[in-house]
Amino acid sequence: MGSGARVSHGDWSRRRLVGVLAGAALPLSAACGGTPPAETPVKSPGGSARASRRPPAGPRPLYLGTYTSVDGGGEGVGVASYDPVTGRVVGGGLLDVGDPSYLAAHPNGRTLYTVSEREDGAVTAVRLSDRKVLGSRSTGGAAPCHLSVHPGGRWLLSANYTSGSVAVHPIDAEGALGERTDLVTHSGSAPGPGQEGPRAHQIVTGPDGRHVLAVDLGTDTVYSYRLDTAEGTLREVARARTRPGAGPRHLAFHPGGRYAYLANELDDTVAVCAYDPASGRLTVGEARSTGSGADTNYPAQILVTADGSYAYLANRGHNSIARYAVEADGARLRLLDTVPVAGDFPRQIAFSPDGALLFAANQRSGTVSVFRVDARDGGLRLAGEPFASPVAVCALPL
Secondary structure: OOOOOOOOOHHHHHHHHOOOOOOOOOOOOOOOOOOOOOOOOOOOOOOEOOOOOOOOOOOEEEEEEOOOOOOOOOOOEEEEEEOOOOOOEEEEEEEOOOOOOOEEEOOOOOEEEEEEOOOOOEEEEEEOOOOEEEEEEEOOOOOEEEEEEOOOOOEEEEEEOOOOEEEEEEEOOOOOEOOOOEEEEOOOOOOOOOOOOOOEEEEEEOOOOOEEEEEEOOOOEEEEEEEEOOOOEEEEEEEEEOOOOOOEEEEEEOOOOOEEEEEEOOOOEEEEEEEEOOOOEEEEEEEEEOOOOOOOOEEEEEEEOOOOOEEEEEEEOOOEEEEEEEEHHHOEEEEEEEEEOOOOOEEEEEEOOOOOEEEEEEOOOOEEEEEEEOOOOOOEEEOOOOEEOOOOOEEEEO
């Protein structure tokens, strides 16, 4: 696929370009983030910081996602580095992948995986030691906007936004991808704009390691699947419905494994969900405020700290990060404050591996903001000037 490839589907074109066009106010695709480095059972997939607060010595790698086929976009995956103490980011090169809007790393840290968010969707593996592209595989759908690696390291999971489908690919010993082993297409629609059909927005492994959950904005549904880790196939076991028109976008689990937090893009809310690890069943609770007030706002990614004390939500439109206290062993979120993101349209947020830094990819301003996370109260403090990165839609610190 050439870097100038476009998706002709009207819904997809609108979704992709809205964050680039100044003043636009329509929802966009999924955020990007890393993968927990643990074997099953998983303590905190879907965006939780790791437990250690000790920063590693020396600069650490930072990979940046973008769109390559929009005006002013990037030229591939940005390769940068960051200081784990100060948060300062320095650029360092490119990886040649088209429209890499979402990134994830293998649990062993040796391979990077990207989506190519195009009509003929694909996923690509890149060996990080020498930046060699190990090949790409079709996702079987259009506009893949999210991917994650199963904690066992053998399966890559991806979500096709426009097609409303989820796919599974095997990962070999070298980190390369094999041909797709499963493709499941959702069905139905919901009443709001952008919900004319299924829109798979995220796919993530549950805290038990046996179940995979797919968040679908178009059907107001979170689907739970049982993953056959020998065959790489998915079997649906449950569906959780949000309130009509919520437009669920992104899910993050509490490290206790019994609760999850669901960011609803279309009705500007966040919901606490109960989770049953034995069955994989999610139960969506009451919707809560994002702190955006009267502003037009589209919540994006939500994260939870490794100790389960705080949660953070990226607010696109309000241009803030909402900070929540997590209470009652994960059963309750209490909004503490919102912090200006120092950029425009924070598409995605991610913790550094030690949890001491939080990165925000700001799509419209083309910047990445870095915050220090206070270990005592979860407060955020901006760490210097934001780093320039064209159409920044993903920041993956390793």
